[in-house]
Amino acid sequence: MATAVRFTLEELAERSPGRGIEVRVPPFGATQCGGGSRHTRGTPPRVVETDAETWIRLATGLLRWQEGVAAGRVIASGVGSSLEPWLPVVEAESADGNRG
Secondary structure (H helix, E strand, O other): OHHHHHHHHHHHHHHOOOOOEEEEEOOOEEEEEOOOOOOOOOOOOOEEEEOHHHHHHHHHOOOOHHHHHHOOOEEEEOOOOOOHHHOOOOOOEOOOOOEO
16 A cells, blocks of 8 residues: 555656645655645645545546545645646556456
8 A cells, every 4th residue: 555655646746746735645655746835844735635545546536536525535725735637647447457
């Protein structure tokens, strides 16, 4: 799980360069992405936090952003903290070998 979280966080940062949003997936990792003002100390103005299972589901497209937020599985604070434009970051493969 730790490797999958770190890999997909790295992919997100590559797809959305910048340091305007901090994405936290404790205890496995965090990254900064998206445009906007950069922060270096304290709590950033835009933060997304979720658990590892939810993050992997978002990152692979098995869970939609709005569904995760509505279910309370994703906490997104600050104006413009949505990661929806950059998700999924990798495509999931179903048990029968099909993408999606």
